[in-house]
Amino acid sequence: MSDGFALLMPVYRGDDAAHFAKAFSSSVDEQSLKPSQVVLVQDGPVGDDLAAAIDRVVEASPVPVTRHVIDENVGLARALSIGLELAEHEIVARMDADDISLPERFARQLPVIDAGVDLVGTGMFEFLDDGGAIVGRRTPRTGHDEIARYARFHDPFSHPTVMYRKSAVARAGGYQPLGLMEDYWLFARMIDAGASVENIPDPLVMYRVGAGAYARRGGRAQWRSELALQRALRGIRFTTRWEYLRNVTVRGVYRFVPERLRKVAYRRLIAGRAPS
Template identity: 75%
Template sequence: MAEPFALLMPVYRGDDAAHFTKAFTSSVTQQTRRPEQVVLVQDGPVGDDLAAAIDAAVTASEVRVVHHVLPENVGLTRALTEGLALSDHDIVARMDADDISLPERFAKQVPLVEGGLDLVGTGMLEFLDDDGSIVGKRVPRTDAADIASYARFHDPFSHPTVVYRRTVVDRVGGYQAMGLMEDYWLFARMIAGGASVGNLAEPLVMYRVGAGAYARRGGRAQWRSELALQRALRGIRFTTRGQYVRNVTVRGVYRFVPEPVRKVAYRRLIAGDRAKA
């Protein structure tokens, strides 16, 4: 039986106006199965161009939009938490403000949640900012047991692609701050809590790869977040002592290698989704 679902999209001052417009239209207007509600969380003040793009999208949308404006930038974790609370529906689809949903995304993905899955992601196509060239394809694990096993070392879901049940997210404590890894921490807790999970191998989201994408994955701040995540995973017994040591060693080294090496390592070892050039 078909259920209504909401689209949850955060936007902040660092997002590009044209990219936001494409993300919004591709996930709402151009979908063969549209959401019944859009929860657009504006995380703090934005520039004039982005403000105009947001206003135009909200005004023109044939789908009801809840435009929730936070008075200051509070970060993704709180923005998503507040957005989830505003959803009228239990099924919620995530989308970032600089990526692109392919037209059949929700027509193919939402029925899997209606059919019993609590969390489902998809494959992704990576494309460049400047000319739109496809530079990679991420193919996720699709079997539930394989996903659970792989989650001990990798994030088995690409956050901008997921659709989940809000009640299950709430049951495990929702989004919690964990550096830039609040999604991995959430998905691990969902798996540990017995959630039914899956992925579609088909790429249904185009992921924008901009300048500095791999540089941001390195450095001391990311290492601190990585260490906090690994301690948290061990704390809930999601990983064994041996897996914890392996993760801290391998993923820790990854945070400090030169950027070109990090790019290769991410695609071959860290991403965990069989990324292909």
């Protein structure tokens, strides 16, 4: 059994204080298997409410918290890189400041890592801000070969669900800024570098879907990030020339279709439909 693990959680001014407090408590206090260390990276100045919420959870935490404040906002990739440097354990779990971990999450993931896997994600429920109604379920691909195949077209992991080995992240070059695609870019490079990967299909994280979630998946900014990612994947020969052309075409169209059609496509092809 591993000698503990660290929980890495970034927070920045755009995060909601109440959502952050729930994300923290669900990933620490409410876990059947608690992390040994929490690395909390504050990416730039935050408002008074969020600052007070951070103070409260750090003071009340049942496990040690390493809190690092960055004077200016440096972006997610740099914040996570700093957090990894502060993690005292080889195994690190990721969590975002507005989602919810279900109580058995880490107890289910850690044995998979202990069995020799370098990176493991899980399924997710999607829920609405207002009332917490579950509106969707993401069931990821499983099995190393199937995940590696799928990664040539789509991110095979949901970033807030993953647990990984620091050494495997380091071998792949760590987090690198790439528009809005830092997580996908990292996971592709980990697979390309020989990391062993797996997913637990069961939903062990609840992912908050707020207003404008589908609008943010489209537009010129997303398209520019998408194109940069596809060029990067092709640059390391992770994708073939045909796969590059397919991805640019299919994923590019998705970025520019009307929001209502984007929502339908996402539900049918990626997230799955809401559970009954």
